[in-house]
Amino acid sequence: MHPSTLQLCSGGPRAVFFAPLLAASLAGACATPEAPQANLEALLADSTLVDLTHTFDEATIVWPTSNPFRLEKVADGVTPGGYYYAANNVHTAEHGGTHLDAPIHFAAGQQTAEAVPLSRLVGPAVVVDVTPLAEADADALVTTADLQTWEATHGAIDRGSLVLLRTGFSTRWPDAARYLGTAARGEEGVAQLHFPGLHPDAATWLVQERGVGAVGIDTASIDRGQSTSFDAHRVLAAANVPAFENLAHLDQLPARGAFVFALPMKVGGGSGAPLRAVAVVPKTSVRR
Numbered sequence: 001m002h003p004s005t006l007q008l009c010s011g012g013p014r015a016v017f018f019a020p021l022l023a024a025s026l027a028g029a030c031a032t033p034e035a036p037q038a039n040l041e042a043l044l045a046d047s048t049l050v051d052l053t054h055t056f057d058e059a060t061i062v063w064p065t066s067n068p069f070r071l072e073k074v075a076d077g078v079t080p081g082g083y084y085y086a087a088n089n090v091h092t093a094e095h096g097g098t099h100l101d102a103p104i105h106f107a108a109g110q111q112t113a114e115a116v117p118l119s120r121l122v123g124p125a126v127v128v129d130v131t132p133l134a135e136a137d138a139d140a141l142v143t144t145a146d147l148q149t150w151e152a153t154h155g156a157i158d159r160g161s162l163v164l165l166r167t168g169f170s171t172r173w174p175d176a177a178r179y180l181g182t183a184a185r186g187e188e189g190v191a192q193l194h195f196p197g198l199h200p201d202a203a204t205w206l207v208q209e210r211g212v213g214a215v216g217i218d219t220a221s222i223d224r225g226q227s228t229s230f231d232a233h234r235v236l237a238a239a240n241v242p243a244f245e246n247l248a249h250l251d252q253l254p255a256r257g258a259f260v261f262a263l264p265m266k267v268g269g270g271s272g273a274p275l276r277a278v279a280v281v282p283k284t285s286v287r288r
C-alpha cells in the first residue's frame with residue numbers, strides 16, 4: 001500500500017473512525033466495494049488544518065499549583081566552528097497548557113500517558129458549542145440534556161468520537177484572571193477557580209451510552225473550576241477515557257465532520273503530557 005493511501009472503506013474500526021470525514025468530503029467514494037481506498041493527499045487538499053494547541057511559552061496558563069512552563073536557553077549563537085547553533089531545555093508541568101490527561105491521573109492502575117491507545121487520540125470530532133451557557137455562568141456544567149439537545153440537531157454521537165466541548169473560554173487565553181477566574185497562585189488560587197466543565201452525569205452518559213473515544217474542552221479542566229471532587233475526571237479515568245484540556249480554536253471546527261489528531265508527548269509513566277492537537281476540516285463541512 002502506498003504510504004499516503006489509507007484503508008478507509010474496507011471495514012474494521014478505522015472505517016468507523018473515518019466514516020464522518022468521508023461522508024463530509026468524499027460523498028459516494030465508499031458507495032461501491034470496487035472503491036476500497038481513498039487517497040489521503042486528495043483528502044487533505046480539500047481540507048483545512050486547524051491548530052488546536054496553545055503555544056507553550058512564558059505566557060502559558062498552568063494550574064495554580066503547577067510550575068510555570070520554562071524554556072531554558074542552552075545555546076544561541078555562532079560557535080567556534082563558524083556555524084549558528086541553538087538548543088534549549090524545556091521544563092513543563094504535565095497539566096499545563098494544552099495537554100492530555102491520562103486515565104491514571106484520577107484512577108490507580110489505569111493507563112499512563114504512553115499507554116493511551118492511538119485509537120483514542122485519533123478520530124472524528126464532535127464539537128458541542130456551549131458558549132452561551134459559559135458566557136452566562138462561569139461555573140456552568142454541561143449536562144446530558146445539553147448533549148442530547150446537540151444530538152437532536154446534529155445526530156447521534158458516534159462510538160469512538162472525540163467529544164470536544166467549546167465553552168469559548170480559549171478566547172480569554174492567556175489572561176489567567178479571565179480564563180481561570182483568578183491569577184492567584186497556589187492553594188489560594190485553586191479555591192478561586194471559576195470556569196465551566198462537564199457534569200459528572202454527562203461524563204457517565206458519554207462513556208456508557210455513547211462509548212466515546214475521548215473528551216476535550218477549551219478550559220483548564222474537564223471538571224469545572226469550583227469542583228473539589230473531580231467527578232467527571234474520575235468517571236472518564238475509570239473507563240480509560242483520556243481527556244484533552246486547554247484546547248484552542250474550537251470555534252474553527254464544524255459541529256461534526258472534522259477529524260482530530262490529538263498526539264501528546266509520549267511520556268513513560270506520565271499522568272498527562274503536553275499535547276499537539278490538530279483538526280482536519282473538510283472544506284465542504286458546514287460550520288454550525
Ligand SMILES: [Zn+2]
Nearest residue numbers: 095101245272
Ligand atoms: Zn490535566
